[in-house]
Amino acid sequence: MLILSVKATLTHRGAVLLGKYVACDAFDESKPLRVVTHAHADHMIGLQQSLRTCEKVLMTKPTKDLIDVMRSPLFLMGGFVETLDYGKTLQYEEERITFYHADHILGAAQVLVEDAEGTRIAYTGDFRVDGTPILDTDLLVMEATYGNPTCKRSFEKDVKDLLVSIVEKGLKHGSVYVFGYHGKLQEVMQILHETGVKAPFVAPERVFHVSRVCEQHGMRLGRLMLSEEREARELLERNLPCIAFYHMGSRSKVGRCGFRVYVSGWEFDSPCREIADKEYVIALSDHSDFDGLMEYVRRSKPKFVIADNFRIGYAETLAREIRKHFGISAVALPKR
Numbered sequence: 361m362l363i364l365s366v367k368a369t370l371t372h373r374g375a376v377l378l379g380k381y382v383a384c385d386a387f388d389e390s391k392p393l394r395v396v397t398h399a400h401a402d403h404m405i406g407l408q409q410s411l412r413t414c415e416k417v418l419m420t421k422p423t424k425d426l427i428d429v430m431r432s433p434l435f436l437m438g439g440f441v442e443t444l445d446y447g448k449t450l451q452y453e454e455e456r457i458t459f460y461h462a463d464h465i466l467g468a469a470q471v472l473v474e475d476a477e478g479t480r481i482a483y484t485g486d487f488r489v490d491g492t493p494i495l496d497t498d499l500l501v502m503e504a505t506y507g508n509p510t511c512k513r514s515f516e517k518d519v520k521d522l523l524v525s526i527v528e529k530g531l532k533h534g535s536v537y538v539f540g541y542h543g544k545l546q547e548v549m550q551i552l553h554e555t556g557v558k559a560p561f562v563a564p565e566r567v568f569h570v571s572r573v574c575e576q577h578g579m580r581l582g583r584l585m586l587s588e589e590r591e592a593r594e595l596l597e598r599n600l601p602c603i604a605f606y607h608m609g610s611r612s613k614v615g616r617c618g619f620r621v622y623v624s625g626w627e628f629d630s631p632c633r634e635i636a637d638k639e640y641v642i643a644l645s646d647h648s649d650f651d652g653l654m655e656y657v658r659r660s661k662p663k664f665v666i667a668d669n670f671r672i673g674y675a676e677t678l679a680r681e682i683r684k685h686f687g688i689s690a691v692a693l694p695k696r
């Protein structure tokens with residue numbers, strides 16, 4: 361186990377180190393390859409530094425396109441970026457690096473490193489277990505966002521219908537504001553579009569451009585207007601039926617008197633909660649709940665697990681539960 365545990369670790373700056381050459385999701389000066397598993401901020405830590413100093417920065421094409429619109433097209437030009445498709449392998453010295461799909465936001469990847477001894481070292485990144493291929497691993501680094509047995513959603517199946525009915529209810533009052541993070545907002549657009557919700561969609565510039573990238577990569581989101589356009593401004597000012605999608609960070613600034621819906625994973629008791637008049641939280645998550653995390657471990661059959669204790673979540677608890685239920689060695693890193 362000692363030999364295995366030196367083949368991966370998680371640093372105090374949040375970097376997931378796999379094998380001899382790869383650092384995922386945060387900068388690490390000792391590794392020539394930097395991987396960005398997906399375009400959420402807590403997985404792009406120290407990216408500028410990596411661009412300056414790493415030999416290669418690896419990501420999927422959709423992740424690159426998302427970063428281009430979230431930062432600027434110039435940002436990634438500060439280094440050598442190589443895009444890698446799911447299932448394609450990059451050979452670097454004696455190790456092999458392969459990306460696999462992770463059901464999270466557009467472009468999200470799991471990373472598998474196979475070293476010279478044939479050890480399979482993997483990092484899940486963020487994922488929902490249902491749409492994510494489970495990798496056979498010897499050493500597994502995994503996210504631990506909902507790594508506590510209290511974080512179970514037994515209602516996952518009904519959430520989408522509920523979301524649609526709440527939004528439709530809101531549209532009877534006028535404009536509906538949906539707040540969420542990049543990726544999740546586009547998932548909501550897709551759900552509403554696919555269920556035939558006809559009200560126009562409105563989004564501020566960044567959300568708009570992120571949505572366009574999602575469409576370029578195959579998501580179907582329906583008709584979307586920029587919030588600065590005259591027609592969109594009029595709809596919102598006159599509180600007419602439309603659905604406005606804003607980043608969670610804008611929730612104190614826009615639509616304060618409107619009908620508001622937040623999409624959040626941190627809800628376990630019920631799929632929908634009314635927190636104030638015309639204000640709802642819907643439990644739509646892009647992470648596995650506790651059972652999903654445990655299912656991944658069960659099917660992946662690792663000999664050693666590292667739970668991500670850098671990002672928000674329950675890494676200590678998850679590591680303990682893995683030891684208890686499967687008898688597999690598991691630790692939470694970095695130590696706090």
Ligand SMILES: [Zn+2]
Nearest residue numbers: 398400464486
């Ligand atoms: Zn994420």
